[in-house]
Amino acid sequence: MYKVAVFSSKKYDQQFLEQFNQGGQLDLHFFESRLSRQTVELAQGFQAVCVFVNDVVDHHVLEQLHTFGVNVVALRCAGFNNLDLKAARQFNIKICRVPEYSPEAVAEHTVGILLTLSRKFHKAYWRVRENNFALDGLMGFNLHGKTIGVIGTGKIGLATIKILLGFGCQVHCYDPYPNPDLQTLGAKYVTLDDLFSQSDIISLHCPLTPDTKHIIDSEALAKMKTGVVIINTSRGGLVDSNAIIGGLKSRKIGFLGLDVYELESELFFEDLSDDIVQDDIFTRLLTFPNVFITGHQGFFTEEALITIAQTTLDNIETLLSGKDCDNLIA
Structure with a gap:
């Protein structure tokens, strides 16, 4: 079973991710905190982290994740302007996203x-x-x-x-x-x-x-x-x-x-x-x-959250098991 740290998680994130974690293949741990230089220590002991639009995934954070043995960063969103792709490649951390949710x-x-x-x-x-x-x-x-x-x-x-x-x-x-x-x-x-x-x-x-x-x-x-x-x-x-x-x-x-x-x-x-x-x-x-x-709620529909949860979990399982992922960006 793979351990996954889910940052910036709200009740609805936990609800949908747990609902579609079929068979419990992933051991999901939810943190309300945003991923940042101050909170990256929480990722110790995990094989993957899951982040959202306002989490900070810069060079320093990725270097720390690499040190902790994190192999995958899964964005449960489409945009990745908050992430240093060059550093991800440098530290051989695979990055995936949800390119289309709704x-x-x-x-x-x-x-x-x-x-x-x-x-x-x-x-x-x-x-x-x-x-x-x-x-x-x-x-x-x-x-x-x-x-x-x-x-x-x-x-x-x-x-x-x-x-x-x-x-x-x-x-x-x-x-x-x-x-x-x-x-x-x-x-x-x-x-x-x-x-x-x-x-x-x-x-x-x-x-x-x-x-x-x-x-x-x-x-x-x-x-x-x-x-x-x-x-x-x-x-x-x-x-x-x-x-x-x-x-x-x-x-x-x-x-x-x-x-x-x-x-x-x-x-x-x-x-x-x-x-x-x-x-x-x-x-x-x-x-x-x-x-x-409005407070960044454009994505916030039941249909979108279902797609985000399903795609994110599938991305993580696929990459951690060493398979090719269609939603890989780095």
Whole structure:
């Protein structure tokens, strides 16, 4: 039986991973702590560790894992910008991920955020609960006929595009690796500058890489329409938060919807309701009436969690038994 340390684990992680640990082939140990330089000592005695989006898997952590005899790091997510692939190869630690768990889950959440902003559902909900049925201040706008720019046309981007086309939107896309199937749907590829200048709404669905870090910054905002709507359900680092605050204050940005945040690792997935949040940028964002933020829950559906658990466990068992794994990235 292989011992696996599961970091950043919540009750739902434990529930689904234990449910699909068929036959008990893996001895799962759950830690609420994030994997980091301060907590890596917890991995002693394990053959594999399982991590999530905000765990730190840098050179130092991987070196320590190698010293402890850890052979596999399994990400129960698709992105791996929090991991040093070069170091993983150096220390001969195999890295696997869940490349696709439910593109529709994130896509539907993206459009849900957009609809919430466009029709002010969140404000209407609280008004009605207080028996206030006045419509003043709740005027929205149609999605039908709007030009929506989608940056990143992988599986999640494509799922989002299909939904938006159903609303009657014109969809302009940017991706350095175009999807040949996309244009048959009715969307079209444009340059990034054209996407910025022509879009009423911009939705981010690309991975975080050195090339995409702060793809939305002050220079990008200057090219956009006044009143542009920006939605980010991908990775927080795609957006320069200081530039976004400037855009909100100048009214260049009409509405902002976020499910991710650049410094979310100190905030998201935790109950901080009795604490004082020390992140001044995040608290400033919360003061704007045209900003709607959710705490990285785009992936959080039953269907997605089932796929994440099944794929993660299969990845770990496959690699620890010395077999080839389709989801190996290093």
